[in-house]
Amino acid sequence: MHYEGILYRPPSEAKSVILQITVGCRHNLCTFCTMYKEKTFRIKSRSEIMAMIKEAQDYNPGAERIFLADGDALAIDTSLLLEILSQLYASFPRLLRVGIYGGPKDILAKTPEDLVLLKAHGLTIVYLGVESGNPEVLKSVCKGVTPEEMISAGQKLKASGLILSCTVIIGLGGKSLSQAHALNTAQVISKIDPQYLGALTLMVDPEAPLAKLIQRGEFQLLDPWESLSELKSMLENLEVSHCVFRSNHASNYLPLRATLPEDRTQLLTTLDRVLKTSALEELRPDYWRGL
Ligand code: SF4
Known part of the structure; x- marks a missing residue:
């Protein structure tokens, strides 16, 4: 399968067949993100997409999971998306689920x-x-x-019956906004109440616009312990009905997995213990971290 540029997918889609039905991200302006900076956003044509589905079917007819990339695949017109979904389920008889990236504006x-x-x-x-x-x-x-638009987007998606997986970025407020970022992010996620929540920890590509602010001393990255404290504050303030939380992305210092609210005490106890010991060997070393 030919893909344009580097392909990204959520950690939980590692076993999925990836179909790149769009290229890049329509927004493409976030200062911390370089994932699609080399790509000009475009929606692939219907014929390109159908040919891709046929190619994937020849290669893996028993696929059970498919993920639709790139960063903004939900931007496609609903009528074409419906046609794509119908073709996928007709082409892959064992298909169980289809995932997609969706921006709040989409x-x-x-x-x-x-x-x-x-x-x-x-x-x-x-x-x-x-x-x-x-x-x-x-x-x-x-x-x-x-934040209000983000809440509306999340609630609207969830009300449709689709499963919603949200991601948040630890350290995105830097040192100066760390506490406010933790508290307000917990509030927004609580209002959305997604079924899945993933935490990433901020890592800045030297080519990202945010890197210039760091170089000028206008944005201070959190150290590992500040990152874990921020995550702890976020989790302490989170009120969700039933949410699988993961910090298994390669950017994180401490991989965690829990079901909230049931496992909150256990999760916070683990974070407390690691914070108290301040033992670097408890953490993923920086050279193993990745975007
Ligand atoms: S992929 Fe997501 S984070 Fe990156 S520029 Fe697009 S909207 Fe922003």
């Missing part, structure tokens, strides 16, 4: 009926990068939406 641009139709046609899970719930942080990293 979700807000769909009607509730669109989202219900997509679910009825077999779209299963949408990955939404919330990143932060703090208005200042979202603005400073050029995320392009307010």
Whole structure:
């Protein structure tokens, strides 16, 4: 299968067949992200997409999971997405789930009926990068939406019956906004109440616009212990009904997995213990961390 540029997918889609139905990210302005900076956003044509599905079917006819990339695949018109989903389920008889990246603006641009139709046609899970719930942080990293818009997008998606997986970025507020970022992010995630929540820890590619602020001393990265303290504050303030939390992304210092709220005490005890020992051997070394 030919892919344009570097391909990204959520850790939980490691076993999925990846179909690159869009190229890049339509927003492409976030100052911490270089994933799609080399790509000009485009939606692949219907014929390109159908040829890709045929190629994937020849290569792996028994696929059970498919992930639709790149960063903004939900931006595709609902009618074409419905056609793609129908073709996928017709082509892969063992297909169980289809996942997709969706930006907040993509979700807000769909009607509730669109989202219900997509679910009825077999779209299963949408990955939404919330990143932060703090208005200042979202603005400073050029995320392009307010916390209120992020909440509306998340709630709208969840109301459709689709599974929602959100990600947040530890350290995105730097040292100066760490506490506000933790608290406001917990508040936004609590209001969205997703089924899955993933935490990443900020790592800045030297080519990212944020790297210039760091060089000028205008943004201070958190150290490992400050990152874990921020994560602890976020988890302490999170009120969710049933959420699988993971920090298994390669950027994190401490891989954790828990079901919230049931495992909250255990999770916080683990974080407390690691913070008290301050033993570097408890953490993933920096050279093993990755984006
Ligand atoms: S973080 Fe997401 S929305 Fe922002 S530029 Fe990167 S892929 Fe696009």
